[in-house]
Amino acid sequence: MWKILALGAGLALASTSVAMAQPQCDQRDSVLQVLQQKYKEQPVALGVTHNGGLVEVLSTGNGTTWSIIVTTPQGMSCLVAAGEGWRAMEQVALDPEA
Numbered sequence: 001m002w003k004i005l006a007l008g009a010g011l012a013l014a015s016t017s018v019a020m021a022q023p024q025c026d027q028r029d030s031v032l033q034v035l036q037q038k039y040k041e042q043p044v045a046l047g048v049t050h051n052g053g054l055v056e057v058l059s060t061g062n063g064t065t066w067s068i069i070v071t072t073p074q075g076m077s078c079l080v081a082a083g084e085g086w087r088a089m090e091q092v093a094l095d096p097e098a
Helices: 002-014 028-039
Strands: 024-027 042-048 054-059 065-071 076-084
Touching: 024 028, 028 065, 028 076
Parallel strands: none
Antiparallel strands: 024 076, 042 054, 054 065, 065 076
16 A cells, blocks of 8 residues: 555656645545545446545546546545546456466
């Protein structure tokens, strides 16, 4: 998880951020509420890390802005990256033998 947080922090500092560049942390519900109220962002993708963390991508309906948050198993979420121009990719079926 630390690798993801370090990478995310680096991305946040390197990106043209809509939100603050430094990671902002709070309880998950509070972070989601701020991103919804301030930027109209909703979760559009998520994944679970090997140690039980939750990585979520949030975006506006038209992709104007996006944010990435990482939530610990204890419920603490940190904003690790944010930007503009989110584009969803078409999902491709995975080869079950791969």
